[in-house]
Amino acid sequence: MTIYLDYMATTPVDPRVIEAMQSCLGFDGVFGNPASNTHRFGWQALEHVENARAQVAALLNADPREIIFTSGATEAINLALKGAAQFYARQGKHIITMRSEHKAVLDTCAYLSSQGFEVTYLNPEPNGLLNLNALQEAIRPDTIIASIMHVNNETGVIQNIAEIGRLLKEKGVLFHVDAAQSVGKLSLDLQALPVDLMSLSSHKIYGPKGIGALYVRRRPRVQLVPQMHGGGHEMGYRSGTLATHQIVGMGAAYAIAQSQLAEEPQRIAALRDRLWAGIVNLGGLERHGDPMQMVCGCLNFSVEGVDGESLVHALHDLAISQGSACNSANPEPSHVLTSMGVSRAQANRSLRMSVGRFTTVADIDLAIVRINEQVGRLRDLSP
Amino acid sequence: MQQYSDFLLQHFYHTSHQGRLDTNALDVYTATVGTPDNQDVLQLFVQIIDDKIKSATFLAKGSVAIIAGGQWLCDYIAQKNVSDLKQMTVEMILKNLGLPAVKVHVAGLLVQALQKCMDDYLNG
Numbered sequence: 001m002t003i004y005l006d007y008m009a010t011t012p013v014d015p016r017v018i019e020a021m022q023s024c025l026g027f028d029g030v031f032g033n034p035a036s037n038t039h040r041f042g043w044q045a046l047e048h049v050e051n052a053r054a055q056v057a058a059l060l061n062a063d064p065r066e067i068i069f070t071s072g073a074t075e076a077i078n079l080a081l082k083g084a085a086q087f088y089a090r091q092g093k094h095i096i097t098m099r100s101e102h103k104a105v106l107d108t109c110a111y112l113s114s115q116g117f118e119v120t121y122l123n124p125e126p127n128g129l130l131n132l133n134a135l136q137e138a139i140r141p142d143t144i145i146a147s148i149m150h151v152n153n154e155t156g157v158i159q160n161i162a163e164i165g166r167l168l169k170e171k172g173v174l175f176h177v178d179a180a181q182s183v184g185k186l187s188l189d190l191q192a193l194p195v196d197l198m199s200l201s202s203h204k205i206y207g208p209k210g211i212g213a214l215y216v217r218r219r220p221r222v223q224l225v226p227q228m229h230g231g232g233h234e235m236g237y238r239s240g241t242l243a244t245h246q247i248v249g250m251g252a253a254y255a256i257a258q259s260q261l262a263e264e265p266q267r268i269a270a271l272r273d274r275l276w277a278g279i280v281n282l283g284g285l286e287r288h289g290d291p292m293q294m295v296c297g298c299l300n301f302s303v304e305g306v307d308g309e310s311l312v313h314a315l316h317d318l319a320i321s322q323g324s325a326c327n328s329a330n331p332e333p334s335h336v337l338t339s340m341g342v343s344r345a346q347a348n349r350s351l352r353m354s355v356g357r358f359t360t361v362a363d364i365d366l367a368i369v370r371i372n373e374q375v376g377r378l379r380d381l382s383p
Numbered sequence: 384m385q386q387y388s389d390f391l392l393q394h395f396y397h398t399s400h401q402g403r404l405d406t407n408a409l410d411v412y413t414a415t416v417g418t419p420d421n422q423d424v425l426q427l428f429v430q431i432i433d434d435k436i437k438s439a440t441f442l443a444k445g446s447v448a449i450i451a452g453g454q455w456l457c458d459y460i461a462q463k464n465v466s467d468l469k470q471m472t473v474e475m476i477l478k479n480l481g482l483p484a485v486k487v488h489v490a491g492l493l494v495q496a497l498q499k500c501m502d503d504y505l506n507g
Contacts, residue, residue: 305444306444307422307444307445307446307447309384309385309446309447310395310445310446310447310450312384313384313387313392313395313447314395314396316396322384345420345422348422377398378450380401381398381401381442381443381444381450382424382442382443382444383415383424383425383426383442383443383444
């Protein structure tokens with residue numbers, strides 16, 4: 001049996017979410033098109049969509065009218081960056097982000113570069129955090145938007161988005177936050193946080209894949225050029241028939257996360273800390289990312305004296321990651337780690353393990369045994 | 384992450400030939416080979432008596448391919464004659480071990496290590 005330790009990649013759908021989704025599929029369920037406003041099938045579907053929208057908004061203390069459903073966080077990021085860049089292009093064409101961002105941000109910024117925008121890529125500090133002085137120096141009169149992720153998907157490092165947002169707001173720069181890895185793990189209050197756009201995932205917090213959302217601030221109003229045309233759904237921001245079952249699933253996942261926000265992150269952090277405590281005595285292990293600014297379930301570390309690929313294969317009964325799932329087909333070392341100043345060789349020896357809602361103490365203890373055993377074996381094999 | 388065949392992975396998981404031979408013994412020959420960046424390093428030990436490989440062990444650091452390759456090589460050469468093994472080529476190893484294209488260099492390292500041990504034996 002394989003132990004799943006890759007919750008940062010994706011999570012299994014919570015059984016309570018599955019139940020909510022299943023009620024929106026069959027003929028006896030809520031299968032109607034939410035845009036069908038002439039009969040009860042449509043009205044019922046719309047009601048379910050709006051309930052889910054409110055559930056998503058509630059976790060963020062946002063207005064439901066600020067939540068735009070998309071096909072996932074990647075699409076939300078595309079809508080945020082392309083939509084804002086295109087709308088505000090007359091005010092400027094400079095964008096700021098970090099080299100350690102998710103590929104969804106980096107590749108979108110690369111596309112915008114090809115369209116005449118100029119992008120400044122800031123390096124994180126060795127601990128993964130953004131240097132606020134460097135951000136301040138990067139801001140120009142023609143800077144229109146900055147995109148900084150709240151929690152890094154590879155290292156788990158938590159950026160200080162309150163301070164970053166305050167600085168950007170002073171300078172009149174829009175602030176987009178990729179919150180795919182932070183929602184449901186950290187408290188988010190968009191009435192208090194100076195964030196203009198926030199990309200949200202479902203499948204990172206036990207909701208279904210294929211659905212996400214973009215938070216778009218109403219006050220002050222943020223404008224975007226839509227990227228999907230065809231009917232004007234989602235207040236014109238994102239056309240396309242709404243997938244009621246997906247949206248209900250995301251809403252249910254967010255509602256469950258809110259109900260467990262007081263205790264679940266601490267429980268998950270304790271499991272992660274147990275894992276680290278059980279392996280650190282191997283010696284030659286180095287954690288990546290500021291451990292004081294670290295999301296609850298993530299553990300990214302390098303192992304001296306063994307090849308990372310060999311260790312992952314040796315630990316074949318643990319589902320873990322070398323780098324991120326989105327990049328796992330690419331043999332290059334992690335761009336996140338190398339942007340933090342980690343050498344290519346060390347990045348190649350690095351692993352990401354992440355625990356979550358369904359991880360047990362028994363899972364952790366077995367993983368500890370395996371890791372100690374296999375690191376020992378590979379080190380003994382070395383000339 | 385690189386995908387490997389089940390055959391190759393079995394040689395990675397079960398390294399029965401892992402270890403050293405006593406290099407002070409007159410009939411033991413050793414060779415250490417590696418990539419220029421030392422990402423893959425192999426140390427081969429062979430005991431050769433009367434032209435025959437009596438035993439072979441290895442140590443390896445690096446990829447799945449180099450570890451599996453060391454194990455496979457020791458398995459393959461055990462009890463074979465040096466005169467037969469002098470014909471070993473990179474192509475033979477690629478065909479037998481099923482290395483992926485990006486790990487072709489491992490076959491070269493295995494041949495290099497074996498050739499050095501056999502050359503040392505033949506040169507007395």
